[in-house]
Amino acid sequence: MSGHSLVDWLRAQDEQVLVELLRARPDLATPPPADSSVLATRAGMRASVVRACEDLDALTRTVLDALAIAGADTEPQPLTRINRLMGKGVPAARTKEAVHRLRELAVAWGPDTALSIVPAATEVISQFPGNLGRAVPQLDEMDLPEVLTELDPAERRLLETLAAGPPIGRTKDAGRAVPLERAESPVQSLMARGLLVRRDNETVELPRQLGLLLRGDRPMGQVQVSQPELNVTGRSVSTVDSTAAGAALELLRHLEGLIALWSAEPPGVLRAGGLGVRELRRVAKELEIEEERATLLVELAVDSDLIDNSGGGEPEWVPTTHVEPFLAAAPDQQWATLAVGWLELPRLPALAGRRDDRDKLLSPLSNDLRRPNAVRERHRVLGVLAELPAGSCVGSAEDLVAALAWRAPARGGRMRDDLVRWIVAEATALGIVALGGLSTAGAALLNEGPGEAAKRMLDSLPEPIDHVLVQADLTVVAPGRLEPELAADIAAVADVESAGGATVYRITEKTVRRALDGGRSAAELHELFAKRSRTPVPQSLSYLIDDIARKHGQLRGGQAGSFLRCDDPALIAEVLANQDIARLELRRIAPTVLISPLALLEVLEGLRDSGYAPAAEGPDGAVVDLRPAGHRIPGRPQGTRRLFSPSRPSVEQLASVVRMIQAGDRAAEAPRGAAVSTSVLGTAATVALLQKAAAEGRMVWIGVVDSHGTASQQMVTPVRVAGGVLDAFDAVLDMVCRFPLHRITSTALAED
Structure with missing residues (x-):
């Protein structure tokens, strides 16, 4: 039979109920x-x-609020009263289900005729449960329906407004209590009648009894019984996946641009850590993206150890040695690295640019963006989409906001709704979500891990294209994802002008010269476009390549410091006479050779700035590329990422804890003999009592202090006492345990 206290109720439950309680509230089981x-x-x-x-x-x-309003924290209440409080429109069966859930959590206990809640529950619910004010005992003595009929319309409207919630209002009249006959406003009149309570000089409160009365058949107000329906549109899975794949490729392109940008010019680390506003804006401008997306990019890059803090006296954000293997990997593998990194990122990139409670600006890559709930919230938001059939797309992020606000209104605090919007936006940028639905790769990431997710993304990616379309205006259109080799060739001779479903490249004198500087010959460039273009190669492009190639490399530079050579003595003389490049300190040592004490790269750049087109050559006379490869620092050792999975004890472990609790209950109820205190009577008396119990097969209570100084009481059956150690059978653990005698503080026979 259930008792009136929570202890009595817990003792009356069977093992399965208690195991489910500990599963739902694992903190109760540690330590057992x-x-x-x-x-x-x-x-x-x-x-x-x-x-x-x-x-x-x-x-x-809301049901918990109703239990608190009914006073179940001090006196058991019947379920019928809670049903009345929930009011019209709330099925009794749904209220009963909610009560059952509260019982499962031991927040409530007792039969339907006598429900109680733990006192602490009244502290964790709203200050105004059910949006009702506090009860005023004096009103219990009044005929409130009759009093309400005596009010004028303005006073009645004021009370009805406060009854709808919240039950407090701000008014300058709060601090001026006057007799009823001298009242000059509805607030003063209601205060004089005792129908409004003054909280402070500017605030009044509507008593709970009036709020309940004015709400009529809905004492708890408008109760939302079920989760708001999601506005779902069915789309083909292939459409969702192809859209997700496009987003993934766009993200990878931007990340590659970020790596190239910071390889050439690494930004500094702020003194307080993080990335400065100016540097973030530079990234957004160079990559032609929004600052929010730039923040996400840099956060993902640092989290994946593609970029790191260089440390030292003037630290910078520098690409690491992990960049080259990453860039050489297939797009699906690159995507999986970023996607799992984002899913497990213990930070909220969307907080960057906002201000904290102290009005401090939050910077990307700073410790201020760390939030312990970030990972769990991502899984929670995406979990709603994972419940829907494949191809189901939610019309708006606001639908998810409403659904998750109903599922767990207490989660997320003040940022609860913004968190949902941020997570959906970032998941969409990564291709985990597309068109409002979970992509096949995104679903695999949640349920099967990054390996399977990469395979699904590979299936979604368009087949690489082996051709381009060269236009008369010297643009090159890539109508899809290019084969890696072709993409590298085109990137060497052209710059991206626009990207999307098709990428448009622009060829200029500068880009052609860059290709020639990189070691490609004019013949190779002609062959590239002739073989790879599905459209005729315009004459203007052929002329441009030949014209640049004709001038390119006439001057040859090597390291001496550096030297210049040219088969045309007239050109050597022209360069030597050019005052614009006097700073290069060129000196002729032969009719066709000049030398300089400056580095070759500096000499070549100076000549290019003055309109010449020199090329660098190696010891064998072949053209070499002297462009710097970019800054790199060593990357951290990389391990295998594990997806978020809350650590929970197994059912078997919890069952063992429950059996220990139940054994403790039986032992606590069992009569026991007089205790023998080791500190009073010494170890000899303790040994004698334990040996007697072992000989007679009797159970004993022992007080034990473990190695951490924690004291506990245990009931065991002694087996042997020797060598300063007690061997005893523990029925809870179903095994013989060993207790050093010097740790036993007291012993008592368990009476039959």
Whole structure:
């Protein structure tokens, strides 16, 4: 039979009920409670109750509010009263389900005729449960319906407004209490009648009794019984996946641009850590993206160890040695690295650019963006989409905001709704979500891991294209994802002008010269476009390549410092006479050779700035590319990422804890003989009592202090006492345990 206290109720439950309780509230099981009284104490602690109530849906929280309003924290209440409080439109069956959930969490207990809640529950719910004010005992003596009929319309409207919630209002009249006959406003009149209560000089509160009365058949107000329906549109899975693949490729292109940008000019690290606003704007401008997307890019790059803080006296954000293997990997593998990194990122990139409670600007890559709930919230938001059939797309992020607000209104705090919007936007940028639905690769990432997710993304990516379309205006159109070799060739001779479903490249004198500087010959460039273009190669492009190639490399530079050579003595003389490049300190050592004390790269750049087209050559006379490869720092050792999975004890472990609790309950109820204290009577008396118990096969209570100084009471059956050690059978653990005698503080026979 269930008792009136939580302890009594817990003792009356079977093993399965208690196992489910510990599964739902794992903090109660650590360390294992000695008995039900310890378990009940923990279950009623405020911090534990807060955690237990975090994931309650809106209806269950409203039922908890109703229990608090009914006073179930001080006196058991019948379910019928709670049903009346929930009011019209709330099925009794749904209220009963919510009560059952609260019982599963031991936030509530007792039969339907006598429900109670832990006192701490009243501290974790709203200050105004059910949007109702506090009860005023004096009103219980008044005929409130009759009093309401005496009010004028303005006073009645004021009360009805406060009854709808919240029950407090700000008014300058709050601090001026006057007799009823001298009242000059509805507030003063209602205060004089005792129908409004003054909280401070600017605030009044509507008493709970009036709020309940004015709400009529809906005492808890408009209760949302079920989750708001998601506005779902069915789309073909292939459409969702192809859209996701396009987003993934665009993200990878931008990341490659970020790596190239910071390879050439690494930005500095702020003194307080993070990336400066100016540097973030530079990234956004150079890559032609929004600052929010730039923030996401740099956060993903640093998290994936593609970029890191160089440290030292003037630290910079520098690409690491992990960049080259990453860029050489297939797009699906690159995507999987970024996607799993984002899913497990313990930070909120969207907070960058906002200000904290102290009005401090939050910077990308700073510690200020760390949030312990970030990973769990991403899984929670994407979990809603994962529940839908494949191809189901939610019309708006606001639908998810409403659904998740109902599922767990207490989660996320003030940022609860913004978190959902941020997560959906970032998941869409990564291709985990597309068109409002979970992509096949995104679903695999959640359920099967990064390996399977990469395979699904590979299936979604368009087949690489082996051709381009060269236009008369010297643009090159790539109508899809190019083969890696072709992409590298085109990138060497052209710059990206626009990207999307098709990428448009622009060929200029500068880009052709860049290709020639990189070691490609004019013949190779002609062959590239002749073989790879599906459109005729325009004459203007052929002329441009030949014209640049004709001038390119006439001057040859080597390291001496550096030297210049040319088969045309007249050109050598022209260069030597050019005052614009006097700073290069060129000196003729032969009719066709000049030397300089400056580095070759500096000499070549100076000549190019003055309109010449020199080329660098190696010892064999072949053209070499002297462009710097970019800054790199060593990367951190990389391990295998594990997807988020809350660490929970197994059912078997929890069952063992429950058996220990139940054994503690039986032992606590068992009569025991007089205790022998080791500190008073010494070890000899303890040994004698234990040896007697071992000889007679009797159970004993022993007080033990473990190696951490924690004291506990255990009931065991001694088997042998020798060598300063007690070997005893523990029925809870179903094994013989060993206890050093010097750790046993007291012993008592368990009476039959």
